Amino acid sequence: MTNPTILPAWKALAEHRREIATAHLRDWFASDPQRCQRFSLDWGEIFFDFSKNRITDKTLGLLFQLAEQSGLAARIESMFNGESINLSEDRAVLHVALRNRSERSIEVGGYDVMPDVRRVLDKMRRFTDQVHSGQWRGFSGKPISDVVNLGIGGSDLGPRMVTAALTPYQKQDLRVHFVSNVDETDLLETLRNLNQETTLFLVASKTFTTQETMTNARSARDWLIAGAGGDSAAVARHFAAISTNHNAVQAFGIDPENIFEFWDWVGGRYSLWSAVGLSIALAVGMGRFEELLQGAFEVDQHFRSTPFSRNIPVIMGLLGVWYANFLGAESHAVLPYDQYLRHFPDHLQQLDMESNGKRVDLTGKPVDYTTGPLVWGQPGTNGQHSFFQLLHQGTHLVPCDFLVAAESQHELGEHHAILLANCLAQAEALMKGKTEAEARDELVDLDLPEDKLAALAAAKTFPGNRPSNMFLFKRLTPKILGRLIALYEHKVFVQGTIWNVNSFDQMGVELGKQLAQAILPELEEGRTGDHDASTAALIETCRRWWDRK
Structure with a gap:
């Protein structure tokens, strides 16, 4: 637990930045024909090219020293060994256990969690097979045609992203939908064309108290019961829960057999690998879901055992530290040239900014250096006609990640060749100018x-x-997608370790929730609260307009 700015490597990097301040990537490429070969890694259908970064061999060497001096190797082992590295909540951080495809045991407090993980996976398989085979039927005896996942944050963004990314692998006779926003529009527009007799709801909330999720769940239950002629017993055939709160789930009307558990060592933004991924399994089948797990497991092995100099997530994380702390970059763009990955930047926003958007270190002391960057992006080639202008000629330094498949999921004329050409050209243009x-x-x-x-x-x-990384993968399969997600997860871990922050709590989301609980009765019942003048005026205006309806 060390302030990184006092480390020798940090000070050396600050001096090194001044040494290469006027250097240009174009010149480095012109003078070094082997640059790409030295600054790239070909790893089983993923080619990671980081040669278009403002780095030299010396830069990388100093960054690796920074990782060593920050205790990264020991920190990695602490996570994989189930130690309580989430210090503020005294919890282990073991999303790696959820995709452990080996026979290795993983213990938390002396207890091997792997039998529980495998038991839940088996239960997911049985449930998924029942729905897919038509054995699972609704209150009127009809098979399920639509699944609606009710969740928010990690219980929505990850599964939503993966399900969209794996659209070509989805079951053709089962549609999966996602509702997260408490805005009634989200739920009503989703239910508009659905049939109560054939709709299955998944309520994903660890505590079964999440305000947005439970508000949507209660309204969905009312909609279902209305379609069942007022019979509340229908809930048991149309709802399943991913939760740890068995009492609240049963009080809602859900059959205890339809509860899928996960554990307090599973963080929300890392939970798609758990039963929270039930919507994914229903969309693509349990076999494909396990291929997704396999891809992530391969990254876990790579991250844990590969020397830093060839370790992809380590290099990703260190490059981000280089730009944020030494070159003044405030944001990071993620640019998937794949329409199926349209939600990938959304998922990474939560993964990165909720993890490392911290202002105090592990000891509670305020930091005096930059931590997590702003993460943003959208699929190419759309972005080329909007924000790429800023990337190329703006005054902000924005490191970019490009992601593109060599092979398309479809064959339609020259579409994919044009897409690929644009992706490669944009990276080259950012570098060369x-x-x-x-x-x-x-x-x-x-x-x-x-x-x-x-x-x-x-x-x-x-x-x-302008720097960029290129992730060229052969084809977007479940396993490759699992790899990509896990690479970014471990990148965030690396950066949190360097910055000496807790990447696994999210206290910053709590204050707004607490204030909302106070404001709600004031809006609904006209109670008087203790607020600033602006908030009080806004509440009063809403009340006045409602009274005029």
């Missing part, structure tokens, strides 16, 4: 006055030297 002389050469035939020529050439000049 365009000099003013090159811009002037393009304008030589326009015969413009010098002042207009100079202005136009300046507008067409790209500084380049």
Whole structure:
């Protein structure tokens, strides 16, 4: 538990930054034909090219020293060994146990958790097989045609992302939907075209008290019972729960046999590997879900056993530290050139910003250095026609991750070749840029006055030297997707270790929830509360407008 800024490697990196401040990636590539070979890793259908980063061999060496001086190796072992590394909540952090495909035991407090993990996976398989075979039927005897996952945060973003990403592998006669927002529009628009007789709800809430999820669940239950002619017994055939609160689940009307447990050592944003992934298993089948687990397990093994110099998530994390703490980058763009990965940046926003968006270190002391970056992005090529302008010519340094498959899930003319060409071109353009002389050469035939020529050439000049990583994978399969997700999970772990923060609590989400609980009765019942003038005026205005309805 050390302030990283006092480490020798941190100080050396600060000095090194000054040494290479004026260096340009274009020149490094021109002078070093082996640069890509040295700064890339080919790892079983994933090619990780990090050569377009503002680094040298010395940079990497110092970053690896920083990882060593921060105790990263020991921290990795602590996680895999089930130690309570979530210090503020005194919990182990064992999402790696959820996808452990080996016979190795993993213990928490001397208790091997793997039999429980396998038991829940077996229960998920039986349930999924029942729904897929038509054996599971609703209150009127009809098989299930639609599944609605009710959750929020990690109980929504991960499963939603994976289900969309694996659309080509989905069962054709079963549709899976996701509702997270407490805004009634989300639920009503989802239910609009569904049939109570054939709809199954999954309520994903560890405590079964999450306000948004339970509000949606109660409204969904009312909708179901209305379609069942007022028979509340129908709930048992149309609801399952992913929760640890058995009493509350049963009080809701859900059959105890339809409760899928997970554990306090499973963080929400890491929970898609658990029973929270039941919606994924229903969408693509339990076999595909286990392929997803296998991909993540392979990354776990790679992360735990591979030297830092060839360790992909370690390199990813250290590069992020380099940009955030030494080159002033405040955000990080994730750019999947794959429409099926459209929710991937959304999932990574929670994974990264909820984990490392912290202002105090593990001892509770305020940090005096940058921690987690803002994470954002959307699929290419859409982004090229919106925010890429800022990436290329804006004043912000935004490191980028490009993700693209060499092979498409479909064959439609030259679509995929165009997509690939655009992805590779954008990364090259960010790196190379365009000099003013090159811009002037393009304008030589326009015969413009010098002042207009100079202005136009300046507008067409790209500084380049904008860093990016490229994740080129052969095809987006469940296993490859599992690998990609786990790589980013461990990247976040690496950065949290370097920054000496707790990546596994999320106290920052609590204050707003507490204040909302106080404001709700004031809105609904007109109670008077103790608020600032702005909040009080907003509550009063809502009440006044409601009274006029």
